[in-house]
Amino acid sequence: MFGRGEETLSDSTVRDTWEITPDRLTLGGTDWSSILGEALDELRQKLGLPPAMSLRAEPHSLLVYGKGQFFLPHQDSEKDDAMLGTLVVSLPSAHTGGELVIHHGGDRRTHRASRTELSLVAFYADCRHEVTPVRSGYRVTLTFNLLAHDPPSTNGSGPVADLTRCLTEHFTTPATSQYESRPLDPPNRLVYLLDHDYTQRGLGWDRLKGPDRNRAALLRAAAEQAGCEAVLALADVQETWGAYPVGDAAWDDDHWYDEEDEEGEADEDGGGTDADGDYELSELIDDDITLTWLTRPDGTQGDVISLHVPEYEVSATTPNAHLEPYEASYEGYMGNYGNTLDRWYHRGAVVLWPQQRDRAFAARAEAQPRHALDELRALIEADDTTRAGAAAKSLAPFWRTAVAGDTETQADLLESALAVAAGLDSAATAAMLLAPFRLETLAPRHADGLAAAAHRHGDTWAQSLIAAWFGPERPGKTDWTCTLPELCRALRAAGATSAARALLDGAWSLVRADLHDGVELPRAEIRRPRLRKLGSPLTWLLQAADDALRQIIQRTLRECGDNVLECLMPALRSPDAQRTASFGVIARDCAERLAAIVARTPRDPDDWSMTWSGCGCDLCDVLGAFLTSRSRRIHEWPLAKAGRRHVHTRIDTAALPVRHETRRQGRPYTLVLTKTSELFTREQDIQSTAQSDLTWLKSAWRTS
Numbered sequence: 001m002f003g004r005g006e007e008t009l010s011d012s013t014v015r016d017t018w019e020i021t022p023d024r025l026t027l028g029g030t031d032w033s034s035i036l037g038e039a040l041d042e043l044r045q046k047l048g049l050p051p052a053m054s055l056r057a058e059p060h061s062l063l064v065y066g067k068g069q070f071f072l073p074h075q076d077s078e079k080d081d082a083m084l085g086t087l088v089v090s091l092p093s094a095h096t097g098g099e100l101v102i103h104h105g106g107d108r109r110t111h112r113a114s115r116t117e118l119s120l121v122a123f124y125a126d127c128r129h130e131v132t133p134v135r136s137g138y139r140v141t142l143t144f145n146l147l148a149h150d151p152p153s154t155n156g157s158g159p160v161a162d163l164t165r166c167l168t169e170h171f172t173t174p175a176t177s178q179y180e181s182r183p184l185d186p187p188n189r190l191v192y193l194l195d196h197d198y199t200q201r202g203l204g205w206d207r208l209k210g211p212d213r214n215r216a217a218l219l220r221a222a223a224e225q226a227g228c229e230a231v232l233a234l235a236d237v238q239e240t241w242g243a244y245p246v247g248d249a250a251w252d253d254d255h256w257y258d259e260e261d262e263e264g265e266a267d268e269d270g271g272g273t274d275a276d277g278d279y280e281l282s283e284l285i286d287d288d289i290t291l292t293w294l295t296r297p298d299g300t301q302g303d304v305i306s307l308h309v310p311e312y313e314v315s316a317t318t319p320n321a322h323l324e325p326y327e328a329s330y331e332g333y334m335g336n337y338g339n340t341l342d343r344w345y346h347r348g349a350v351v352l353w354p355q356q357r358d359r360a361f362a363a364r365a366e367a368q369p370r371h372a373l374d375e376l377r378a379l380i381e382a383d384d385t386t387r388a389g390a391a392a393k394s395l396a397p398f399w400r401t402a403v404a405g406d407t408e409t410q411a412d413l414l415e416s417a418l419a420v421a422a423g424l425d426s427a428a429t430a431a432m433l434l435a436p437f438r439l440e441t442l443a444p445r446h447a448d449g450l451a452a453a454a455h456r457h458g459d460t461w462a463q464s465l466i467a468a469w470f471g472p473e474r475p476g477k478t479d480w481t482c483t484l485p486e487l488c489r490a491l492r493a494a495g496a497t498s499a500a501r502a503l504l505d506g507a508w509s510l511v512r513a514d515l516h517d518g519v520e521l522p523r524a525e526i527r528r529p530r531l532r533k534l535g536s537p538l539t540w541l542l543q544a545a546d547d548a549l550r551q552i553i554q555r556t557l558r559e560c561g562d563n564v565l566e567c568l569m570p571a572l573r574s575p576d577a578q579r580t581a582s583f584g585v586i587a588r589d590c591a592e593r594l595a596a597i598v599a600r601t602p603r604d605p606d607d608w609s610m611t612w613s614g615c616g617c618d619l620c621d622v623l624g625a626f627l628t629s630r631s632r633r634i635h636e637w638p639l640a641k642a643g644r645r646h647v648h649t650r651i652d653t654a655a656l657p658v659r660h661e662t663r664r665q666g667r668p669y670t671l672v673l674t675k676t677s678e679l680f681t682r683e684q685d686i687q688s689t690a691q692s693d694l695t696w697l698k699s700a701w702r703t704s
Helices: 032-046 160-172 211-226 357-367 369-381 385-393 407-423 427-434 444-457 459-469 479-493 497-519 524-533 535-544 547-559 562-572 583-598 618-627 641-653 678-700
Strands: 002-004 007-009 018-020 054-065 070-075 083-090 095-097 100-104 107-111 119-124 128-131 134-137 139-149 190-193 228-245 279-295 302-308 314-316 327-331 340-354 634-638 658-663 670-675
Touching: 032 054, 032 119, 054 083, 100 119, 160 190, 160 211, 160 340, 190 228, 190 279, 211 228, 211 340, 279 340, 302 357, 340 357, 357 369, 357 385, 369 385, 369 407, 385 407, 385 427, 407 427, 407 444, 427 444, 427 459, 444 459, 444 479, 444 497, 459 497, 479 497, 479 535, 497 524, 497 535, 497 547, 497 562, 524 535, 524 562, 535 547, 535 562, 547 583, 562 583, 562 678, 583 678, 618 641, 641 658, 641 670
Parallel strands: 190 314
Antiparallel strands: 002 007, 018 054, 054 139, 070 128, 083 119, 083 139, 095 134, 100 107, 100 128, 190 340, 228 279, 228 340, 279 302, 327 340, 634 670, 658 670
């Protein structure tokens, strides 16, 4: 049994040992309490904890390892909010093997138990550790959870005044970035990376480890004097280094990519491995720091976030290279890229920002947009629209990035953003607040909010906003149109008819563009599924549309080529179409089109002509003359490679029933074109399908 996150698992390939749970153990003896107390005080000092802190050892288990038993490298889960680490007490026993190996920050320590005396080892919960296989005898250990109590004051000690001056300078000096030539505005935050990794549950001022605790205390004290707010966070760090295996020269010939190598053959230098291995680092190529968890100012809770932090807002005492990454991957030289080592780290962090109202709001908003919207709503509800407008305007530089996320996350934010937009005095600020949201996010539950914002800022404002949602970053799919019928009904009921029409016009422009593109596709295996998928969006549009738009849609469908039937016939067979009145007109139009196809005179058996238009070049003129000929079936064409490739492409792109082969004799080779019988069978299949569809339409839709 062992822990993984919140789970308790059993896997003898990971851990093979006997375990006795603490409820079956009694610890005692005349000297045990004093020995443990003295040991805990010494461990507190060696772990770098302040004198005001006390440690308590909570029994976890008695473990017995026999011959061959082991525990693979792992990291202990935190069983209690106050848990800092683990204490291992090895009982005297005769055995070989079974060493306790602890890894942290690139360091590795091995501990062997005594045959005659107790031995105690403590380590932080983020240290990976393992027990090597026992070779003989039995290894017996007691394990304890180390719990911290009586947290120290956050006033800290040391050069608080110097740190205060540094914070003031950081937040008042224009930032400089390696990616920008011009000075930037002063930073809105400072992210100080701690040395240790923490879990969300284990992150707290009173549970920081070793040097992290004293450094954080100093920062909090300096923050208070500098008028800053300080919270804790979790950071994911990725670094990409130029690197090459130890023993290789940076520009060794072995690094040159050999084009004759078989595809997928692994380099001997370990390209693409997941292990850090032994590599010489040359220079840091790139790094990326993202905050993934941010505690709230009161320290009681936190929120999952995803906030990229620029390099000018980051500071650390210990460089990442001096810590142990949780993952590493080396990419060998691949011609124009490679010879790089990627390393990933988890680190705790202290995040600071000025308590000045506008800057504090902006700093929190970039990391936690939901709380920013809640604060804006509170200001509006308190009739403080001036402050709300100024605060909302301060979001502009980063708001688009801050609200980026999946549709479900955006949907909740949009509801709050609409309420704020409806309460703002500035139409421009309201539009800025709503512009980053994706159209797919919009749902019927947002109708009242959108209507309220439209009433506040006017129909023209609402139409411009919706047009922006259909702009260059428009949705790539039309699945979201399933919400249109209910959404538009709700908007009309709320008096926002203009907004409903703007949504429908935008949606129709998307569907119309996809329809026109699909109808023109020559290859049936690509065209048919694409057109079939448009049937549902078209149905939802017709259900939501007013009479004027329905007539526009019906007229556009009539103007499309016959391939549009591959969209309309599946749509007519759907239950939704049966409930949509305007589909009756479409059914009659389809029946007329199908009847015309069925009535076409069959192709003469000796007519091998086909309609086609090329690009206008000389090659296409020759190809066109062959294709439009009624009698010519084969054309032999001496043609160089570039010309053959052009003709191949034109035939394949248009899906013409023409076989093209190259006779590799003489110079240039001869391109042999042969018209196939598919020219006849394809038209016969079209008429047969049209007859079946027409019969069904007359029965299901009662078309004459």
